Amino acid sequence: MEPVIEDDVVLLTVPADVGYLGVLRTATAGLAARLHFALDEIEDLRIAVDEACAMLLAIATRGAELECRFSVTDDALTVEVTVSTVPGARLPSESSFAWKVLTALTTSAAATATGGRATITLLTRRVSG
Template sequence: MEPVIEDDVVLLTVPADVGYLGVLRTATAGLAARLHFALDEIEDLRIAVDEACAMLLAIASRGAELECRFAVSDDALTVEVGVATIRGARLPAESSFAWKVLTALTTSASATVADSRATIRLLTRRAP
């Protein structure tokens, strides 16, 4: 019987400022490399995380922090990035270019906006 691999979870919190996105991109690449993703898959995921963060920074409240949760399983990496938002904030429509980028670069992408908080969830499965 195969051993069950529990998800490893890494939590990172950085100021909601473009200057800190490199930290999240580097963490993304390191965790994807740990899963033995191909180099092009790693780069796609880095770009997707960057795009998701850019969407969130556009609606972040002043002084907010980006909270990033990476869940590593045996064949996938899930990245959830969330931020406190300004009143009435909305993410771009799912038909927007930004969403087309996210869905093209990941296995799946979804978002929620509720209670002055927005979260984008990206799932990427390693190619067989």
């Protein structure tokens, strides 16, 4: 029987306002450092989280909150950011510059927008040994 490895999960909710993105960037850097990510990997992930949040802020409802879920495993950090959106909101297309930034800075990126909520999920696996 294979042992079940539980992820460490950190949930952080902040107002959907650019003034609070520093809190999410700092949390991202701290968790990535805990995984012994290299400094350049940490900075790439901070930039990716910032870019994902900027995409979501552009379509957020007034007074919304950014819900950020960090899942930590032995060699990866998954960051899932969700916000309630205005009616008819659309995320940038996967061919947009913003999306190319996300995919260049992370192992993988995905987005969903349904039921008045949008989520961007970023997975980054540690490259350094």
